[in-house]
Amino acid sequence: MKDTATMIPTYEDMLAAHERIAPYIRRTPVRTSDYLNELSGADLFFKCENFQEPGAFKVRGASNAVFGLSDAQAEKGVATHSSGNHASCLSYAAMKRGIPCNVVMPRTAPQAKKDTVRRYGGVITECEPSTSSREATFAEVQAKTGGDFVHPYNDPRVIAGQGTCAREFMEQTDGLDAVVAPIGGGGMISGTCLTLATLASETQVIAAEPEQADDAYRSFKAGHIIADDAPKTIADGLLVPLKDLTWHFVSNHVSEIYTASEQEIIDAMKLIWKHLRIVMEPSSAVPLATILKNPDAFKGKRVGIIITGGNVDLDRLPWVNG
């Protein structure tokens, strides 16, 4: 096991990742809305990672891990545990390379998530919805398949891959004063820090987090990782804690972490659906929610927002039926 310092990805790793994954990801468009600019008093730019084919930025990191494998390792494929976008994005990337992908998911995960993983050829092994069951099941699966473990965020290949998004964003906007992205485990925020620290060190990186899952905020203020006990938020992509690699970037490069309430997140989500006319997840609404809550911090600035994903249950929208 390497220690953390030797695993921290570099700007060159991000550049190599971008070249490696370009054939398998989309250079997603950047959208703007006069209405949302007026409302916020800022110039807002929305990078639509929900428009990736599997619907989330995580296809960047997953593709970098999958396409960076040696042929010998690739034969055995990849493995992960996730009930969210990482599972489907890793399956998607593995399908593109034509290698196996094993995913451990709690049996209680939504059927739609399981269907998506299977549509991309991922093989699901179900576990009980507990950390101990997940770890035991994953160990079995990995022992049996020899699949390379691709962690959803605490993996230098994944972080380097996520960093490619910020590189495109800067090219597409001719520069930004700040980039705001949601923070869960910190993969996207870390990749953004990695890229901007070299490419645009004057651009602030700001993380946005649900009040009801504010472990990154509390960690940031405390100066060490604090894991949340039982976070509960509609922004279900943001329930996971920081880990050593992502903490490195958060503690060294993030300018600020803002939080928003559940209602503020829902309101911002509806504003984006209505005025940008895109389908995105509650997690992706947290940045706008925090910007509207802290207008003085953003007024007059050019602010980039990463719309991280668009996989949402259209039959259960948070503003319908209360």
Added chain:
Amino acid sequence: MKDTATMIPTYEDMLAAHERIAPYIRRTPVRTSDYLNELSGADLFFKCENFQEPGAFKVRGASNAVFGLSDAQAEKGVATHSSGNHASCLSYAAMKRGIPCNVVMPRTAPQAKKDTVRRYGGVITECEPSTSSREATFAEVQAKTGGDFVHPYNDPRVIAGQGTCAREFMEQTDGLDAVVAPIGGGGMISGTCLTLATLASETQVIAAEPEQADDAYRSFKAGHIIADDAPKTIADGLLVPLKDLTWHFVSNHVSEIYTASEQEIIDAMKLIWKHLRIVMEPSSAVPLATILKNPDAFKGKRVGIIITGGNVDLDRLPWVNG
């Protein structure tokens, strides 16, 4: 009053329109989905006119009319009757030029539509929801204001403006075998015919219509305009009948008109929301509904679909509480 023949817009009118309106409209992106390609057996390209700032392609024709006015006429502004996207798009274009826009709307029109017109500075005069009241009220408003009447579709300036969409589409896709657009009054279809007849005469123009408002289909088969008595469809942008100018294009240039049921339209709408992750109107789902219903007509072809608008009531989605 000129006769129809002298009013038919030309390819050069479309080119002039494109140059005139370029500063006020968006060159909207084209999206694709591997999933929808698999499902249809065709290569589908979706031109996202729902991403225009006021949310519909109608900003093209409206802007062409507004910015083509002489300064003397512009002082008196523009006027129209519409309870849909034309009203807000004309208000938006007039706001951009800084001139008055008067709109006659039935008092029963949805509050959200009225709010949008007012947000763009349009002045609403309400009428009763009947043709006679609308015509009488509009005559009064026009007599009082002297505003130039911009018809929602039966106006050569409007048709030339809508034709700019197909020009961008062909540039963005390197050519298509067919373009499918929804048909109501026929403004977008006419503009598409106008442009493609010169630019890509081998590209088929196909119209898509709700079964429950199939007056264009029946007109096309009969060889003369048949107006619908009381059309009733969820695709509320498609309730209006063809008029002389749009009939000219439909009867001379359209290859085929296909229809789809209400349920097929709703299913296609949900597929687009889920897999393209865009917010669009039921009207814009009719093309995909007809493509999925007639797979043999499209299999293996490169097919462009115009997503005409994205103004939808997020609190009342057709598949929720169905």
